[in-house]
Amino acid sequence: MAQLGGQGQGQPIIIMPEGSSRVLGRDAQRMNIMAGKVLAETVRTTLGPRGMDKMLVDGLGDIVVTNDGVTILKEMDIEHPAAKMLVEVAKTQEDEVGDGTTTAVIIAGELLKKAEDLLDQEIHPTTLVMGYRKAAAKSQELLNQIAIDASDRETLCMVAMTAMTGKGTEKARGPLAELVVDAVLQVEEDGEVDTDHINIQRIQGATVHDSQIVNGVVIDKSRATNAMPKNLENAKIALLKYPIEVKDLETDAKIKLTDPAQMQAFLDQEEQMVKDMVDKVVESGANVIFCQKGIDDLAQHLLAREGIMALKRVRKSDMERMAKATGARLVTNINELSPEDLGHAGHVYEKKIFDEILTFVEECDDPKAVSVILRGSTRHVAEEVERAVEDAIGVVSATVEDGQVVAGGGAPEVAIAKGLRDYADTISGREQLAIAAFAEALEIVPKTLAENAGIDQIDALVDMRAAQEQSFYMGLDVFQRDVVDMKEAHVIEPKRVKKQAIQSAAEAAEMILRIDDMIASSGSGEPDMGDMGGMPGGMPPMM
Incomplete structure (x- = not known):
């Protein structure tokens, strides 16, 4: 039986039913942070053009092969309540923009990791949360400063190709990008794009090059x-x-x-x-x-x-x-x-x-509604092509609606991190440490891009920081294995992808850090938090 409070006339005061479990204070924070870190680590290897795929097998034996962050998290049977909150971050990112789901989750995971170090230094969670909140607001200001106004057809094609790079559409991303841009521009009305009016029919039995758009x-x-x-x-x-x-x-x-x-x-x-x-x-x-x-x-x-x-x-x-x-x-x-x-x-x-x-x-x-017929040699190939094209449709629609883009290749994160460090120097008190930690957390994106491409993380990050003294558009080209101008390399992303990823990651991290007590009733279906699986810091089963 779970008990709260002390003894009354020699009798225990029973408040919660038998089988309930409770984790308090620092243990609860440590456990939640561990859950977020593990989840971020799971999807981290899929980021970028050189990211790897995951094979997911459900209880019925059905197979999904993908490197799409939100698909991986949806297919995983996640039980931990804090991990579920990060899955919501990915789902929100998918609904709002259609791409950047992996980015959002790994930023959230890194924010939690940096927070753990500060909590160990006896910095209060509320101070940490306030620092993160200021950093997130400042990040949006800095993002607006480095955004480029552009929504011409050439930019839209670049955005679509960037979204599809590293996915199953790699060889046919040029024709598919043209197809996606045609579809989005056809259904666009008064600057708004309803992606529900783009119908995707996925059919196996041919190559990706045989995909076509139907003007109807x-x-x-x-x-x-x-x-x-x-x-x-x-x-x-x-x-x-x-x-x-x-x-x-x-x-x-x-x-x-x-x-x-x-x-x-x-x-x-x-x-x-x-x-x-x-x-x-x-x-x-x-x-x-x-x-x-x-x-x-x-x-x-x-x-x-x-x-x-x-x-x-x-x-x-x-x-x-x-x-x-x-x-x-x-x-x-x-x-x-x-x-x-x-x-x-x-x-x-x-x-x-x-x-x-x-x-x-x-x-x-x-017609203000069109259909796209996607082909793939097998069912699994066709499904991954469909996920890539849906991402591309999302980012092209966001670019059409907002008319603003940023460079890719980790360039915005490095630029924002630099601005946040300068901003931290103007803040007194312990919140300064939280803002500096937020800046470091954002740099997980270029570091992960480098790691997944087999490039030394530290060298790549140092080179990018130096190059950005001249231009905000200097990012990591994983194919040339060098820091180049991302605009000239045609690696462009919608501003909305970064805006949503940073905002939702920060809010999820804040919410998790504010939790100091976890109470699970016996019939909640949640994991038994009394059994931490023998992991240091306490980690219930993830799946």
Whole structure:
């Protein structure tokens, strides 16, 4: 039984149920910091163009091979509560920008590592947190100073290629970058990019070079019946949320028939209702129907006889993209379907690629939704290509929206670290040490890039610091194994990637450092914090 407080008249005061566990003070901090460091160390080797991949095998034996930070952390079955908080950092980074997940986690891990040294020097966690908070705010100021205003097509292609470097798309990153930029610019509206309007269809069985963009929408569904036309020009498209079938009774009501003729009349009535629905579609002039619900067998037959192509049970997301691409309106009541609700596409056809049947809606007038067909020789290759392209779409979208980029190759981190050290000299008190520690923590990014490329960390960092006396754009080129101008090397990243990574890493580290008491109830599903696995400092099982 877990106890809090002392004895009262010789009896223990029981507050928490039996099996609960509690870790206090410095032990709790040490344990949480250890969890963050281990998690950061796990993904650290994947950073940069020379980063390695991880193979993850789940309980069912399914394999994922990737060097995408957020994918690795999602696939790992992480139990430790503090480690879960760092996984949230990666997920937030993915949702906000689409890239930089590994960077965010390793910065957070390094902030915790530096904090451990300061805690050992008897610096209070609150002082440490305040220093980190000031450093994070100053970092954003410094980042704004070194950012470059640029959002032209050439810059967007550089950003896309930088995001895909070191992933499964390495050999085809040039054509894929062009494809990603085309897709993002096509769906951009008033300076905003909704990446949900870019649909990615991943198909194995060919090389990455065979990937293509479709100026319209591709749906992984076939016609409702093979009797329907397979290829239509000048398509008039109806989007129905309404089923073309007789709805089942929603209650437990029963219909009592006393005469066989009544049964026939009932069936005739149902048939007539279906025919009326089909007549309504025909009257509207539609020759292609995408229905979110079901289509009755009789309706399929009647539609095919009228030369109408219909697809049933189409996903809601595909329906919304279709509306954006063709200009059609989603109709919730078939009786209200009119010619004004129809969209237009020059060509709608069904095509089999590898072992998948797809329906293509092409030749739309200025579609604000597009599809990208990605190919890969195997399923695992195609999946990794998809992850790389999703990252590229995220960073290109961020660049289009913000119009600001920074150099890559660890250059921004070194520049910000230098600025933070100068800033620390102006701060009195122990917070100065926390700001200096924050600066050192940021330099984990160039150090890791060098380490993963087999370059001496210290030499690379010293060279970068010296080179940055002349220019903020001097970063580490891991291919030339030298410090070069990243703008000339075409290694460019959106400012938002760095902004979000630094901010979320700092906030996660602050939250973890403020914890001085961990209480786990017996039924919480969390690890038993009473058993630290024999590791110094206390480390519960990670997985």
